[in-house]
Structure formats: C-alpha cells, structure tokens
C-alpha cells in the first residue's frame with residue numbers, strides 16, 4: 001500500500017445505492033411449498049414477499065450494482081476509491097467476492113476485502129471502514145452489504161424459510177477534516193449463544209488416500225431457534241442503543257430515524273417502544289424484501305433517501321443483530 005496519511009477527523013456520508021433481484025416469492029407461493037399461510041407469516045413477521053436470486057444475481061453481481069449506484073450518487077471517479085468492504089456471509093467465491101466487485105467497478109486503486117458477521121455484517125463493515133478513514137489511511141470507501149441466503153435456506157423448513165430473501169445495499173463514505181457525522185458506535189459478540197442461528201460446515205468425511213481423511217467442502221442449510229433469536233433481539237438491541245445514546249449525549253427524541261436490521265416487524269416495534277421512539281420514525285421495508293441479512297440496513301437507508309424520508313443532517317440510530325450471536329449499533333448524521 002502506498003504510504004499516505006491525511007489530516008482528518010471525521011466521516012461524511014456521500015451516497016447510497018441498492019439492488020434486489022427481480023424474482024418475487026410471495027407468501028402465497030411459499031404456502032404451496034410448506035404448510036403455512038400468508039396470514040400466519042404476515043402477522044408473525046410483517047413479511048409479504050421476498051426476492052430470490054437467479055443466474056446473474058449472485059452476491060458479486062448484486063453488490064456491484066448497489067456499489068455502482070452509491071458511487072454515482074456520490075459523484076466519484078472510481079479511481080479515487082481507496083477501500084471496498086463487502087459484508088456478506090454468502091460470497092460467490094469463498095476466497096472473497098470484494099475483489100471481483102473491485103474489478104467490475106474498475107476501482108483499481110482500492111483495496112477490497114470481505115467481512116463476515118451475518119446480519120450484523122453491514123454495521124460491522126461500516127464501523128471498520130470508518131475507523132480506516134478516521135485513522136487517516138484512506139479517504140474514500142464503499143461499504144457494501146449483500147447476501148444470497150436463498151441458496152442456504154432449507155425450503156422445507158417452514159420455521160425459517162419464510163424469513164429470508166436476497167438483496168444488496170451500499171454506502172459511499174468519505175473522510176473529512178471539517179466535521180464528524182459518524183457520531184459513535186458499539187459492538188458485541190456472544191459466541192456462547194451461537195448455536196441459536198447457524199449456517200454450519202457439513203463435515204462430510206471423505207478419504208484422500210489410505211488413512212488420510214479430509215472434510216469435503218459444503219454447508220448445511222440454515223438452522224435457527226426462532227424463539228431464542230427473537231428474545232435475544234428484543235432484549236439486547238434496546239440495551240446497546242440506549243448505551244450508545246447515553247455515551248454520545250443524544251436523547252432518543254433527537255433521533256430522526258431508527259434503522260434496524262430488518263428481521264421481523266415485531267422486533268422493530270418492540271425495540272422502538274423500549275426506546276420511546278414513535279412508530280413513524282421506525283423505517284421498515286421488510287414487507288417487500290424479508291430479511292436480506294447484510295443487505296437490510298443499506299437497502300433501507302437507500303430506499304428512505306429515494307423516498308425523501310432521510311434528508312441531509314438527519315440523525316439515524318441504526319442497529320444490526322443476528323448470528324454469532326453478534327450485534328451492534330451506530331449513531332450517524334446523514335450527509
């Protein structure tokens with residue numbers, strides 16, 4: 001890496017982008033596959049439909065399109081991008097998909113790598129990239145959240161298959177020495193409770209040659225204890241957000257938008273209630289997309305900007321949570 005140091009103190013949010021596949025899987029269609037109903041799914045989760053990737057919609061394709069969108073909004077020359085971080089648990093290449101996105105973008109000066117933290121992935125990637133910018137190493141970064149969980153869902157398991165969909169979002173962020181719109185963050189992990197939500201390695205034993213075994217690569221479908229994950233989310237997310245607001249000296253009244261990982265409408269409402277944030281400030285689009293894992297937060301932010309909800313200088317409290325178990329929160333000012 002070329003040695004360069006900038007005199008900078010803060011992060012500025014310059015653009016957003018998103019992409020979802022065209023294929024729509026409605027609750028009605030799922031109920032032809034497993035024993036469920038639109039009414040059950042809608043009332044327990046708030047989800048009506050989700051998008052499903054087909055050829056040409058893998059994580060690299062989706063991430064690229066979302067990133068290009070965000071870069072265009074920021075009005076950047078791709079050669080000025082220093083860093084690309086792709087949050088994903090479902091890379092198109094296990095060695096990493098970010099380099100393919102870098103190549104597709106033609107962002108040849110950017111270093112690009114993947115980061116895995118499931119549904120907390122985008123938030124953790126945003127925090128990671130922000131620290132690089134604040135540290136003075138990089139000036140411009142694109143943070144992408146993209147996942148294709150449809151490839152790893154057990155489509156015969158009605159307890160989990162109803163929740164997930166595919167999609168991607170991205171934010172373009174820039175270092176500045178004039179102000180800091182990345183106000184604060186907090187991150188947590190509890191591996192002890194990791195078994196509540198897994199996408200585990202299959203452990204298929206095979207033999208290379210006499211007496212030398214190996215484990216053939218592959219993953220089992222998503223395994224989830226829905227009730228435990230629900231309890232975890234409605235307990236821990238309000239705690240971490242309250243802590244962050246306290247540490248940054250922000251009251252919840254000052255929050256313009258609550259942008260939570262889009263897992264379940266009941267989780268969103270419960271967290272909002274605990275923080276005394278009114279429903280109209282809680283952004284939600286899970287009705288259309290379900291849980292797109294690392295994709296949800298930037299997808300939601302991009303949609304809210306397009307719909308003229310999030311505006312320049314609005315305060316956004318955001319939280320990602322999920323497998324790991326991992327969770328985190330960030331307080332940002334848009335612009």
Ligand code: COA
Pocket residue numbers: 035036037040041044045119158159160162163224225226227229230263264291321322323
């Ligand atoms: N359709 C119809 N019935 C279903 C069903 C479905 N899709 N899924 C489960 N059920 C049944 C169960 O079999 C159970 O029946 P029983 O009482 O006869 O055994 C009943 O509904 C209640 O199941 P339960 O698991 O208690 O439902 P729930 O109210 O907890 O809702 C979730 C299930 C998955 C919607 C909910 O637990 C949840 O959203 N958890 C969080 C999951 C999550 O967000 N994961 C990702 C985090 S990043």
